[in-house]
Amino acid sequence: MAEFDLPPIVYFDHAATSWPKPDTVLDAMQRAVLYAGGNPGRGAHRLAVAASRTILEARGAVAGLLGVSEPRDLVFTAGCTEALNVAIKGLLKPGDRVVVSSMEHNAVARPLNLLAAAGVIVDIVRADEHGHVDADIVERAVAECETRAVICQHASNVTGVIQPIGDFADIAHEAGAVLVVDGAQATGHMRIDLSVLGADVYASSGHKGLLGPQGVGILYLSPDIDPDELVQGGSGGSSEEPLQPRSRPDRYEAGTSNTPGIAGLGASARYLSIHGDELRALEGELTARLHEGFLGIPGLRVLGPILGEERVPVVSVVHERVDGDRIAFELDRRYGIAVRAGLHCAPWAHETIGTLDSGAVRFGIGYGLTADDVDRALAAMREICA
Amino acid sequence: MSKDAERPYIVFGFQSTHDALSAEAALATARVGLVVMPTPKVLGALCGIALRVAEADAPAAEQVLAEAGIASSGSARILDR
Numbered sequence: 001m002a003e004f005d006l007p008p009i010v011y012f013d014h015a016a017t018s019w020p021k022p023d024t025v026l027d028a029m030q031r032a033v034l035y036a037g038g039n040p041g042r043g044a045h046r047l048a049v050a051a052s053r054t055i056l057e058a059r060g061a062v063a064g065l066l067g068v069s070e071p072r073d074l075v076f077t078a079g080c081t082e083a084l085n086v087a088i089k090g091l092l093k094p095g096d097r098v099v100v101s102s103m104e105h106n107a108v109a110r111p112l113n114l115l116a117a118a119g120v121i122v123d124i125v126r127a128d129e130h131g132h133v134d135a136d137i138v139e140r141a142v143a144e145c146e147t148r149a150v151i152c153q154h155a156s157n158v159t160g161v162i163q164p165i166g167d168f169a170d171i172a173h174e175a176g177a178v179l180v181v182d183g184a185q186a187t188g189h190m191r192i193d194l195s196v197l198g199a200d201v202y203a204s205s206g207h208k209g210l211l212g213p214q215g216v217g218i219l220y221l222s223p224d225i226d227p228d229e230l231v232q233g234g235s236g237g238s239s240e241e242p243l244q245p246r247s248r249p250d251r252y253e254a255g256t257s258n259t260p261g262i263a264g265l266g267a268s269a270r271y272l273s274i275h276g277d278e279l280r281a282l283e284g285e286l287t288a289r290l291h292e293g294f295l296g297i298p299g300l301r302v303l304g305p306i307l308g309e310e311r312v313p314v315v316s317v318v319h320e321r322v323d324g325d326r327i328a329f330e331l332d333r334r335y336g337i338a339v340r341a342g343l344h345c346a347p348w349a350h351e352t353i354g355t356l357d358s359g360a361v362r363f364g365i366g367y368g369l370t371a372d373d374v375d376r377a378l379a380a381m382r383e384i385c386a
Numbered sequence: 387m388s389k390d391a392e393r394p395y396i397v398f399g400f401q402s403t404h405d406a407l408s409a410e411a412a413l414a415t416a417r418v419g420l421v422v423m424p425t426p427k428v429l430g431a432l433c434g435i436a437l438r439v440a441e442a443d444a445p446a447a448e449q450v451l452a453e454a455g456i457a458s459s460g461s462a463r464i465l466d467r
Contacts, residue, residue, distance in 0.1 A: 041403035044424040044435045049407075052435070056407045072404060236403050237425075237434030247401045 010337045010373045015157050015185060015314045015344075015364030017207045017214060021268065022367065025212060028267035032260040040257050041236030041250075051259045058266025059249070062210075065269040065276075066202075067193035068220055075219040075252040076262050080184040081107040082230075083203035083219035086252060087180050088112065088151070090227025091201075094119030096148035099141045099177075101133040101163070102126045102352045103156050106345045108182055112151075127352050130304050131159035135167035147177040154186035154202075158349040158360065159304025160287075160314035162190070169198025178225055184208060187218075188272055189283060189312045189366070200225050209312075211272065211367055212265030216258050221248070231255065279367060283313040286365050286374050291315050293378035297385050303353055303360055313365035316344075319385050324361045327384055335380040339363050392465045396444035398437045398451070398458045399429040405456055406435045412454040413437065418447050428462045438466070 011019050038048030040055050055076070063071040077083040088111045092098060100112060102124050116122045125141050127133045133152060142150060150172040155162045165181055172179040178200040186192060188209025194202055202220040206212035221227065229244055233254035238245045245251055272279070294302050299320040305311045319327065328341035342359045343350050350356045363377065400406040406422075413420050418439060425436040439447045441463065451458060 041434075044422055049422050049435065052403045052407055056404060056411075059404070237401065238431065239433045240431065245401070247405075249404060250402045 008336055010335070010376055011368065012363040012365065012373075012377060013338045013340050014208065014366030014369075015362055016340055017205075018188075018209065018211050018366050020368055021211055021213065021264070022271045024267045024271050025264045029213060029260045029264040032263035036259060036263070039236075040259050042234075042256070054259055054263045054266070055257060058262045058269070061266040061269040061273070062218060065273050066187070066218075066220070067195040067197075069195055070223065072248040073221050073223060075221065075249045076257060076265075077203075077217040077219050077252075078215060078258070079207075079217035080182065080203050080205040081217075083217045084108055084180075084182060085111050086219055086230050087201040087203060087221075087227055088115065089230060091149055091178065091180070091225070092120045095121070097121040097123065097146060098149045098151060099123050099125055099138060099147055100151040101138075101153065103131050103133060103153055103158070103161070103163075103349045104151065104346070105153065105157055105182060105184065105349070106347070107184070108151055108153075109346075109348050124348070127161075127349075129353055130306075131156045131161035131349065131353055132305075133163050133168075135164050135171065138168055139171045142171055142175045142177065147172075147175055149178050149180055151180040151182070153182040153184070154192075155183075155190070155312040155314075156304065156346075156349060157185045157314065158316055158344050158346050158355075158362065159353060160185075160311035160316070161304050162186070162310055162312060166198055172200075173198070178222075185312050185314065188276070189280060191276065191280065194220055201227075206261070206265040206268075209366060210265060211268035213261045216261035216265050218265075219252065221252075229254070283365050286369055286371065287311065287313040287315060289371060289374045290363060290365065290377065293374070294381070297378075297382055300381070300385055303355065314362060315365070316360040316362040317381075318355055318358050318360050322385055324359045327361045327381070330384045331377075331380055334384075335376070337377055337380055394441040395438045395464050395466050396441050396447070396461055397423065397426055397429065397464055398439070398447065399425050399431065399460045399462075400434070400436070401457070401459050403435060406437060408454070409437055409451055409456045409458070412450050412456060413439070413447055416446070416450045418443050418450060420447070426462065426464060428464065429460050431459075438464075
């Protein structure tokens with residue numbers, strides 16, 4: 001593996017995408033290109049079979065990390081957005097009703113807005129000012145009339161709040177509905193066991209907390225559900241059949257897969273299976289350190305859960321006088337610190353917590369950051385907000 | 387090529403590459419010798435991959451697949467060199 005000098009950046013944008021990646025991820029991707037460069041599932045020559053084995057092993061590694069007992073139920077997608085689109089558009093038909101939280105990302109909101117125009121009934125359950133979605137309110141909404149699906153994030157990309165997914169699963173199932181979960185901000189940052197969580201659908205990015213490369217995501221589908229596939233095409237086998245094969249995972253993976261990306265995700269899943277607990281403990285410490293430090297900066301308001309309450313490693317702030325875009329620009333230009341300002345593709349969430357007009361500055365914590373980095377960010381913020 | 391060199395094999399087909407390679411892994415773990423090959427026409431499909439085992443090993447292979455919960459989409463006897 002070639003050695004590269006990384007740019008001198010203090011990277012606090014892990015909620016957008018993690019950076020850097022563990023060396024094992026880069027190594028696996030390079031190996032896939034060099035030694036498994038055939039088309040997976042297409043042909044029986046050794047390079048094609050090597051590609052197929054790479055994907056099989058990666059699927060097993062991700063399934064093992066997330067507690068998926070049958071790897072066939074874990075589909076590789078181009079990302080969490082595609083995974084959510086498959087679930088939402090594959091499950092909901094005109095006339096169906098869906099109960100969804102007001103904290104959702106546009107990866108959920110925009111498909112639902114489109115479906116609403118086509119006759120799907122979308123009822124939004126409002127979260128509180130910190131982003132918490134109350135299970136009792138969800139239960140009442142589901143009880144109002146027949147519901148096909150409940151959709152909720154596992155954790156917020158704006159406030160870091162963690163939602164009570166187990167409660168939502170019980171509520172949905174008692175009403176005969178399915179639970180669709182957007183796990184983009186949870187996987188990797190939380191220990192997740194899908195064999196007990198209760199989600200019928202769980203979608204996530206591969207490139208955020210899972211530490212894989214961009215361009216790959218995952219979609220878990222319970223064996224009990226049968227969403228339509230969004231894309232039809234080559235699957236490598238059953239070519240004589242006029243329609244997409246129904247067997248998983250082929251049904252949902254038409255076209256040539258992103259073998260290098262999947263190889264990288266498999267490697268990151270194996271990395272997290274070994275080092276995940278250690279990394280999560282560090283993320284928790286750094287998140288609390290940053291949050292506590294922010295509380296001492298005059299005029300700065302921390303969004304989301306109060307200090308000490310459980311959250312994923314996302315801390316977003318708003319200053320009473322200095323605009324968020326100004327803060328992000330100064331952090332990058334003067335201090336080499338990467339954050340993200342704005343609405344974070346989540347206007348519903350910002351409207352819910354009262355920051356639709358101001359946006360917020362989001363610090364996402366993850367792999368590679370240290371306590372010194374947090375202290376450097378706090379010192380920079382004190383100067384910028386002085 | 388002498389006809390004496392032809393040996394009988396059993397070739398197993400599968401619904402998906404995932405199933406075929408899961409079967410490959412299970413058979414390898416059980417130390418059943420196999421070769422990955424293109425799905426032969428005799429199995430009714432013209433693409434995908436299949437697993438070839440010696441005819442004498444076929445019963446053991448079937449048992450391994452059954453224990454692993456992997457369904458073969460069909461099998462056939464072929465003569466190969």
